Amino acid sequence: MSLLEIRGLQVTFGGLDALSSLDFHVNEGEIVSVIGPNGAGKTTFFNAISGMVPPTEGEILFDGESVLGLDPNQITEMGIARTFQNVRLFPNMTVVENLMVSQHCRTSQLFVGALFQTKAFKKEEREIRERAEEILAFFGTRLTGYRLDQPAFALSYANRRRLEIARAMATQPRLLLLDEPVAGMNPMETAELTGLIGRLRDEWGFTIVFIEHDMKVVRDVSDRVVVLDHGVPIAEGSYESVSTDPDVIEAYLGRPLESRKDRR
Amino acid sequence: MTATLAPSGSSVALDWRRALLWGGICALSLVSVSLIGLPVGMNKRILIEPVLSLGYLCLLWIPLVFGYVATTVVVLEGVEARKSGTADLLAGLTAGLMGGIGLTLLMVGLDTVNIRKPLVNWSPQLFRLLTFERGLEFGIPVWLGICAGLGLVGAVLHQLPAVARRVMSWVLFGVMAIAILEAVIDDLAEGFHLEWLTDAMYYKKGGTEGLTVTSAVVLALVLAALPVVTGGRVKAAVDHYRDAPSEDRRRTSLVLFGAIGVACVGLPMILGGIVNELLANVGLFLLLALGLNIVVGLAGLLDLGYVAFFAVGGYTTSVLTSSNSPFFAPEWHFGIALLFVVVMAATAGLVIGAPVIRMRGDYLAIVTLGFGEIVRLLFLSDWLKPYFGGSQGITKVNPVELGPFKVQGSDPRSVFYLVLVFCALAIYVSWRLQGSRLGRAWMATREDEQVAEAMGINTVNAKLMAFVVGATMAAFSGAVLAAKVGSVFPKSFEILVSIIILVVVIVGGMGNIAGVMVGSLVLIGILGGPRQPGLLQEFQSYKLLIYGALLVFMMLKRPEGLVPSARRSRELHQDEYLQDAWLGDDAESEEDQGAPS
Numbered sequence: 001m002s003l004l005e006i007r008g009l010q011v012t013f014g015g016l017d018a019l020s021s022l023d024f025h026v027n028e029g030e031i032v033s034v035i036g037p038n039g040a041g042k043t044t045f046f047n048a049i050s051g052m053v054p055p056t057e058g059e060i061l062f063d064g065e066s067v068l069g070l071d072p073n074q075i076t077e078m079g080i081a082r083t084f085q086n087v088r089l090f091p092n093m094t095v096v097e098n099l100m101v102s103q104h105c106r107t108s109q110l111f112v113g114a115l116f117q118t119k120a121f122k123k124e125e126r127e128i129r130e131r132a133e134e135i136l137a138f139f140g141t142r143l144t145g146y147r148l149d150q151p152a153f154a155l156s157y158a159n160r161r162r163l164e165i166a167r168a169m170a171t172q173p174r175l176l177l178l179d180e181p182v183a184g185m186n187p188m189e190t191a192e193l194t195g196l197i198g199r200l201r202d203e204w205g206f207t208i209v210f211i212e213h214d215m216k217v218v219r220d221v222s223d224r225v226v227v228l229d230h231g232v233p234i235a236e237g238s239y240e241s242v243s244t245d246p247d248v249i250e251a252y253l254g255r256p257l258e259s260r261k262d263r264r
Numbered sequence: 265m266t267a268t269l270a271p272s273g274s275s276v277a278l279d280w281r282r283a284l285l286w287g288g289i290c291a292l293s294l295v296s297v298s299l300i301g302l303p304v305g306m307n308k309r310i311l312i313e314p315v316l317s318l319g320y321l322c323l324l325w326i327p328l329v330f331g332y333v334a335t336t337v338v339v340l341e342g343v344e345a346r347k348s349g350t351a352d353l354l355a356g357l358t359a360g361l362m363g364g365i366g367l368t369l370l371m372v373g374l375d376t377v378n379i380r381k382p383l384v385n386w387s388p389q390l391f392r393l394l395t396f397e398r399g400l401e402f403g404i405p406v407w408l409g410i411c412a413g414l415g416l417v418g419a420v421l422h423q424l425p426a427v428a429r430r431v432m433s434w435v436l437f438g439v440m441a442i443a444i445l446e447a448v449i450d451d452l453a454e455g456f457h458l459e460w461l462t463d464a465m466y467y468k469k470g471g472t473e474g475l476t477v478t479s480a481v482v483l484a485l486v487l488a489a490l491p492v493v494t495g496g497r498v499k500a501a502v503d504h505y506r507d508a509p510s511e512d513r514r515r516t517s518l519v520l521f522g523a524i525g526v527a528c529v530g531l532p533m534i535l536g537g538i539v540n541e542l543l544a545n546v547g548l549f550l551l552l553a554l555g556l557n558i559v560v561g562l563a564g565l566l567d568l569g570y571v572a573f574f575a576v577g578g579y580t581t582s583v584l585t586s587s588n589s590p591f592f593a594p595e596w597h598f599g600i601a602l603l604f605v606v607v608m609a610a611t612a613g614l615v616i617g618a619p620v621i622r623m624r625g626d627y628l629a630i631v632t633l634g635f636g637e638i639v640r641l642l643f644l645s646d647w648l649k650p651y652f653g654g655s656q657g658i659t660k661v662n663p664v665e666l667g668p669f670k671v672q673g674s675d676p677r678s679v680f681y682l683v684l685v686f687c688a689l690a691i692y693v694s695w696r697l698q699g700s701r702l703g704r705a706w707m708a709t710r711e712d713e714q715v716a717e718a719m720g721i722n723t724v725n726a727k728l729m730a731f732v733v734g735a736t737m738a739a740f741s742g743a744v745l746a747a748k749v750g751s752v753f754p755k756s757f758e759i760l761v762s763i764i765i766l767v768v769v770i771v772g773g774m775g776n777i778a779g780v781m782v783g784s785l786v787l788i789g790i791l792g793g794p795r796q797p798g799l800l801q802e803f804q805s806y807k808l809l810i811y812g813a814l815l816v817f818m819m820l821k822r823p824e825g826l827v828p829s830a831r832r833s834r835e836l837h838q839d840e841y842l843q844d845a846w847l848g849d850d851a852e853s854e855e856d857q858g859a860p861s
Contacts, residue, residue, distance in 0.1 A: 105720030114700035
C-alpha cells in the first residue's frame with residue numbers, strides 16, 4: 001500500500017482551478033519530485049496535503065487514513081512535515097529552539113511539569129534537546145556549536161534553508177514535503193543538498209516528495225517524476241521518460257512555431 | 265543630519281536650520297507647558313525656599329535640554345567626530361533664545377488679548393508668574409536672558425569632559441529629586457529614625473516647604489563627592505555582569521532576584537505608610553503586568569481588554585466575601601474565594617478567548633477592547649444590578665484574615681505582603697513557563713502562526729492557555745484589590761487600566777520579567793496607576809500626559825524597553841546584530857565551506 005494516496009484532488013480559488021482531478025501516490029521509501037512551470041499548482045498541492053488549504057474535492061489518504069478536514073497540526077502529528085518555498089523559520093528563536101519547538105506534537109509536558117520541574121519534564125527537555133542536536137549534526141558543523149544559540153535570522157541564506165529542513169525532520173515525520181529545497185543556492189551548495197536528500201531517505205528512512213526547478217537535482221535523486229501544468233498532471237515516470245515527453249517540453253517551452261500555425 | 269558630517273575645521277559653520285528647528289520646538293514646548301497649567305498649578309510647591317518652585321522648574325528644564333539637544337553631535341564609527349566650537353555655543357544660544365521669544369510672545373499675548381474661554385490657563389495668574397509680578401518690562405528681558413543662558417549652558421555641556429557632564433547632571437537630578445520627594449523621604453526617615461536629618465535638610469514650616477538654600481548647596485556637594493568615593497565601581501560591576509558568560513549571568517540573576525526578595529520581605533517593616541502604600545500599588549500592577557506579559561509578550565496576542573479579568577477577580581472575591589453583596593453573600597474566607605477566582609478567571613479567559621482567538625493582530629486588539637468594555641458595562645448595568653450592585657458596586661468586603669494577620673486597606677504593609685506572595689508566585693510561573701514546551705509554543709505562535717501550526721503546534725490551544733494564565737494573574741490582582749480597598753465599583757475597571765498596564769509592559773521591556781518589574785516600579789511607583797497616586801503626587805492630574813509623552817519617547821529612542829529581553833532587543837536591532845554575527849563568522853566560514861554560504 002502506498003504511504004500517500006491522493007484521488008481526484010481539486011482545489012478551487014474563486015473561479016480558478018489551481019488543481020483539478022489530480023491522482024497521486026507515493027510508496028514508502030520513495031523519492032518523488034514534482035515539477036512544472038510557474039503557476040502549475042505545485043505549492044498548492046503541498047498546501048492541500050499539509051492541510052493549509054482545504055481541497056474542494058477529492059481524497060487524501062495518508063497510511064490509509066483520510067487527512068481531509070484535519071488541522072495542519074493534526075496532519076503533522078500523523079507524520080507529514082513540510083518546508084516552505086520562501087524560508088519561514090521562527091526568526092527570533094534560536095536554532096536549537098526552532099528544533100525543540102517542532103517536537104511539540106511528540107511531547108506532552110504541560111503546566112505541572114514545568115512548574116515543579118518534575119523528573120519527567122527534565123527528561124523530556126533533555127531528550128528533545130539531544131534529538132535537536134543530533135538532527136543538526138546531520139548537516140555537518142554548520143548548525144552546531146555556537147550557532148545553536150544564535151537566532152535563526154542571523155543565519156546565512158543557505159543555513160536557513162538547511163535549518164528549515166532540520167526543523168521539518170524534528171517533527172519526526174514519515175513523509176517529508178520539501179518545497180524547492182535548493183532554490184537560490186550556489187552550485188556547490190546545490191550539489192551538497194542533492195546528496196543530503198538521498199541520505200535523508202537512506203539514513204533516516206523518510207519518504208520524500210519535493211518540488212524542484214533545478215533539473216539536475218531532479219535527475220540525480222528522484223525515483224519518479226510527476227509533472228504538473230495548470231493544476232493537472234501531464235506526465236509521470238522516470239526522469240528520462242518525462243524529460244523527453246512532448247507534452248512536458250511543450251509545457252515548459254511552448255509549442256513549436258509550425259504547430260501553432262497548424263492550430264489556426 | 266548633515267551638520268554632523270561637515271568637515272572638521274569649519275567650526276564657525278553654524279547649521280542654522282537645525283538650531284532654528286530645535287529653537288522652535290523649544291518655544292512651543294515652553295508655551296504649551298505654560299498653557300496646560302503646569303507652572304501655575306505647581307507654583308505653590310516650593311523646592312528650594314525661597315528661590316525655586318516646582319512650577320518654575322517645569323519651565324526651566326526646557327531651554328536647558330533643548331540647548332543640549334540642538335548641539336548634540338552624532339558620532340559615527342570610523343568618521344572623525346566634528347569638533348564642537350563656537351558654532352555650537354551659538355546654536356545652543358539660539359535655541360534657548362527662541363524659547364525666550366516664545367515666552368515673550370505669550371506674555372505680550374496674555375497682556376493684550378483675553379482668550380480665556382477656550383484656554384482655561386490663559387490667566388492673569390500665569391501672567392503674574394511669568395513676569396514675576398513686575399510687569400512686562402521686567403519679565404521679557406529676564407526670560408530672554410534666562411532662556412538664552414540655559415540654552416548656552418546646555419551647549420557648553422558638550423564642551424565639558426564626559427565625567428564632569430555626568431557628575432553635573434547627577435547632582436542636578438539628585439538635588440531636584442530629593443526636593444520633590446520631600447514627603448516620601450520624610451516618611452522614610454521616620455522609619456529609620458533619621459528625623460534630625462530631614463529636619464535639618466528641609467525648610468519645614470508645616471507641610472512640604474522644600475529645601476533651604478544652604479542644605480541644597482550641601483546636598484549638591486555631597487552628591488558630587490559620591491562618584492569620587494565609589495570611583496566608577498558601580499559601572500564596572502554592571503559591565504562585568506553584562507559581559508559575563510550566560511551561565512554566570514544566570515547565577516548572578518538568581519542572586520539578584522534573591523536579594524530583591526529579601527529586601528521585599530524586610531524593608532516594609534521599617535518603611536512608613538506612604539511608601540508601603542506605593543509598593544502595594546506597584547505589586548498590584550506588577551501582577552497585572554506579568555499576566556499581560558505572557559499574553560502580549562510571549563504569545564503575541566495584543567489584548568486591550570485585559571481589565572476584564574481584573575474585574576472578574578475583583579467581583580468574584582467581593583461577592584463571595586462581602587457581607588453586603590446584594591444577591592448572594594456567603595461571606596466565605598478569602599482563601600476559599602480564591603479557588604473560585606481561579607475558576608472564574610479561567611472561564612472568563614475561555615469565554616472571551618474562544619471567539620476571538622482566530623483573529624490576528626489589529627483585529628484581535630479591537631475585539632478584545634470591546635470585550636473589556638462589555639464586561640465593565642455589564643457590571644454597571646441595571647440588568648445585573650440585583651447581583652452586582654450596579655454603579656454602587658459591592659462594599660464591605662471582609663478583610664483577609666490569616667491567623668493573627670489581618671490584611672486590610674488601612675494597613676498598607678499587610679496588603680503589600682499579600683500582594684508580594686502573589687507576585688512571587690506569578691514571577692515563578694512566568695519564569696518556568698518561558699523555558700518550557702508551552703512557552704516555546706507561545707513564542708512560535710507569535711513568530712509565525714501558520715508555520716507554527718504546520719510544525720505540529722495546536723495554536724488555538726496554545727493561545728487559549730496564554731489567555732487563561734494571563735487571566736488568572738489579573739484575577740488574583742483583582743482579588744487583592746477588592747480586599748485592599750474593601751469594595752469594588754465598575755469605575756475601577758475602566759479601559760484606562762488596560763492601556764496603562766500595556767504601557768508598563770512596553771516601557772519596561774516586553775517579554776522580560778525583570779523588565780516588567782522595572783516598568784511597574786518606575787511607572788506605577790513614580791507616576792502612579794490610573795486611580796492610585798505615585799511618588800510624584802504633584803503631577804497627579806498630568807499623569808496621562810506624562811504617560812503618553814514617555815511612551816512616544818520610548819518608542820522613538822528605546823523601543824525594546826528599559827530592561828529588554830535579549831530576544832526582543834535583537835529583533836529590534838537586527839542590523840547591528842547581523843553585522844556582529846557575520847563579522848565573527850567570516851574567518852571560520854571560509855575555511856569550513858570553501859565557498860560563501
